[in-house]
Amino acid sequence: MPGGTNYLEYSFPGTLALILLFTSIFSTISIIEDRQAGFLQSVIVAPVRRSAITLGKTLGASTLALLQALLFLMLAPTVGIALNPEKLAVLSGLLLLVAFGLSSLGYLIAWRMDSTQGFHAIMNLLLMPMWLLSGSFFPPSGAPSWVQWIIRANPLTYGVAAIRRALYLGELDGKADLPSFAVCIAVTCLFGALAFAATTRTAR
Secondary structure, eight states, rough: OOOOOOHHHHHHHHHHHHHHHHHHHHHHHHHHHHHHTTHHHHHHSSSSOOHHHHOOOOOOHHHHHHHHHHHHHGGGGTOOOOOOOOHHHHHHHHHHHHHHHHHHHHHHHTOOSSOOHHHHHHHHIIHHHHHHHHTTSGGGSSHHHHHHHHHOOOHHHHHHHHHHHHHHHHTTTTTOOOOOOHHHHHHHHHHHHHHHHHHHHHHO
């Protein structure tokens, strides 16, 4: 593992990303259930902008994902990762940012689905590979060249890398094959913005 870390320590950021992914995505399944129950139609005809509906639902899912991830984050010292107030503050912002992008993506998919079964099929086909090919399980440098290209094109790769850097906060500079912190933040923000914009446009 990079930097001499053991596998549990290396996979910890990826596990945080998995918690964000599952909580964010599963929270948006309620959109399908709301449509089937007729509640979504009532919300749509209300005198409220669609962007406000989208933002409220996305922020709700993101906040729930953040809280669950923070609970798991408290286990970091058990795998050899020290925590302090500065790290917790940076990580809280990062986790919320990643969760927002994933929640927007989940909302985008769920809005077009008529059944939870179809939603689960899409999740298995798209979202699980997205997580597996994000550097969560193995370093990109150890993968075949064509897999490395997929990992670089995967927006979640940069979210996982940002979480990994924040857990060590400067200690990994020059010691790990990771994108820079600035690049990670920029790509994660861009992913969240594009996903939310697509979600809002679809809802309209």
